[in-house]
Amino acid sequence: MAQKSSGLMRMCSFLLLVILFLPRGMTSSVLTVNGKTESHVLNTQLGSEESLKCAVQNHTGDEGLLWFREGGAVDLKSENKINSSAVCVTAISEDDNGVTFTCKLQRDQSVSISVVLNVPFPPLLSGNDYQTVEEGSAVKLVCNVKSNPQAQMMWYRNSSILTLEKNHHQVQQTSESLQLSITKVKKSDNGTYSCFAYSPLETKTKDFHLFVKDRGSSVPIEPIIAATVVVFLTLCFGLIARRQRIMKCCIKGEDPQRETAL
Known part of the structure; x- marks a missing residue:
């Protein structure tokens, strides 16, 4: 009986030492x-x-x-x-x-x-206010937005929701931007587009101005440069060829008194 008690005491002491010396990480x-x-x-x-x-x-x-x-x-x-x-x-x-x-x-x-x-904060809008594009080309209007909570976005034109034409307008929206793509721009696309951001805190708007210019006639630059170089070289060669004749004329025109014999 005494041996069992002694063994139990030793086990308890061992467990106590283990607990006392446990690594702090445990x-x-x-x-x-x-x-x-x-x-x-x-x-x-x-x-x-x-x-x-x-x-x-x-x-x-x-x-x-x-x-x-x-x-x-x-x-x-x-x-x-x-x-x-x-x-x-x-x-x-x-x-x-x-x-x-x-x-x-x-x-x-x-x-x-x-x-x-x-x-939470109301929408903050930014983007390129003015763009000029040639008729028949493509353009993108990008309205950048920061908002919390996320705002609902919409494109307007002339105070009305923009009417989207198939194969002409395309709208893409992410949490950070609202993008309007216009393909084959027409003169009728000229004007002001408004980006609206609707938030429970506040509604914000930003205007984007699109200017559509006439299609420019394509002038071939390379042939013009080549022709200019040819004309310039022709003039140079012409001056060189006439140099002898010009020099003779100058000599004949000198004062004869300078040739008096001693």
Whole structure:
């Protein structure tokens, strides 16, 4: 009986030593951001400021923390790295929409938690305002758009929805642009086209001016250049051939007094 008790004591002591000397990497530290234990989306507003505080839970000793904005590391002060760390995002703009901030455990970066910024803003439109095209050629009007939430897009002309002609107009839309392609441009295509972006926040519009010029007559440049070169060379050879005669005329025209004998 005493031997069994002694053996049980030795086993308990061994297990206790194993627990005490477990590598720190095997401890179950958990990260939180602003009290949340899961990665999440943070709704915010244009021009506002957000503070993201990352903290280590269940740690048995000091833990270093790292912050990343997208793929780049955030520069942290030494006192803002141990057990808890905060980053501040100021003057939030349209460019911050969809940006991911990630907090990681320094010794084991597989332990991490992320926050994605959601910044609602009205449509921002851009593109080439003026285009001149020759009759019979093709042209593309591209209306670039940034918006959150995504805007519904439409082409207008003369205050009415553009009537699309088969084999003449083609419209393509992505999350970043609305494109109007016109093949075999006609004089009647001349005018102002308006890109409308409809958003729950605001409706924006941008005008695109298309100028259609007459089809130019195609002038063959190469023959003109060749003819010019031939004329130039002909003149040069003519001057060289007449040089002797010109020189004789000049000699005959000199003052005869210069030939007086001594």
